[in-house]
Amino acid sequence: MAALDESSSSKRWLPLEANPDVMNQFLWGLGLREDEAECFDVYGLDLELLDMVPKPVLAVLFLYPLTSQSEEERILQANEKKVSAIASETSSRVYFMKQTVGNACGTIGLLHAVGNLTSELKLVEESFLDRFFKTTATMDPSERAAYLEKDTEMEVAHSVAATAGETEASDNVDTHFICFSCVDGELYELDGRKTGPISHGPSSPSSLLQDAAKVIQGMIEKNPSSLNFNVIAISKKTEGAF
Numbered sequence: 001m002a003a004l005d006e007s008s009s010s011k012r013w014l015p016l017e018a019n020p021d022v023m024n025q026f027l028w029g030l031g032l033r034e035d036e037a038e039c040f041d042v043y044g045l046d047l048e049l050l051d052m053v054p055k056p057v058l059a060v061l062f063l064y065p066l067t068s069q070s071e072e073e074r075i076l077q078a079n080e081k082k083v084s085a086i087a088s089e090t091s092s093r094v095y096f097m098k099q100t101v102g103n104a105c106g107t108i109g110l111l112h113a114v115g116n117l118t119s120e121l122k123l124v125e126e127s128f129l130d131r132f133f134k135t136t137a138t139m140d141p142s143e144r145a146a147y148l149e150k151d152t153e154m155e156v157a158h159s160v161a162a163t164a165g166e167t168e169a170s171d172n173v174d175t176h177f178i179c180f181s182c183v184d185g186e187l188y189e190l191d192g193r194k195t196g197p198i199s200h201g202p203s204s205p206s207s208l209l210q211d212a213a214k215v216i217q218g219m220i221e222k223n224p225s226s227l228n229f230n231v232i233a234i235s236k237k238t239e240g241a242f
Helices: 020-030 068-080 082-087 105-115 128-136 141-149 152-162 208-221
Strands: 037-041 057-065 175-183 186-190 198-202 230-236
Touching: 020 037, 020 105, 020 128, 020 152, 057 105, 057 208, 105 128, 105 141, 105 175, 128 141, 128 152, 175 208, 186 208, 198 208, 208 230
Parallel strands: none
Antiparallel strands: 037 230, 057 175, 057 230, 175 186, 186 198
């Protein structure tokens, strides 16, 4: 989404709806095996509601409204090179890419999620996701963005998914998706509009959801008048887990 995206491209996609069913069909169609993982709504950040989310949780997606305050914070981070400083300590195993296509943040968030799980999730061989991550593995974040921007297969798949939601798709939006992943014992915020990954401190696969929820709660508290927030978990499918 992210209508305020500082993009190097004039290309804009329709936004992806914050809908687990839409995201599941999108990911499965691109090559994530249906018996590997599934997206679920997170209905609240209280421990009781977090406990309802199927485990183990592999990644967390967060949709939030873009405001003048959030934009000022992002620009301040870039000006102070805060993200760059943090990125110098970032694990080399973190998969990160920039966003250069308007409204592509939902797809970027899903790619960040799966891209940091390629050793844990089985992808259909020679599927889009399999080819995409193998091809972009050695690219830098900007090169990955340029590769995605020119990929017509993904553009078509995104368009189909964007029009499959329950609400009418419009490219005039002011919300944005980011992803939270645990890599090498650290919780990372992955936002293609920022310079690089942001570490939020120690985490683990078992505490990922709770750790991400704490960061998300802090972001929500900065904009208490808005109700336009969504949290979606991507959970590993294990026999008898669901």
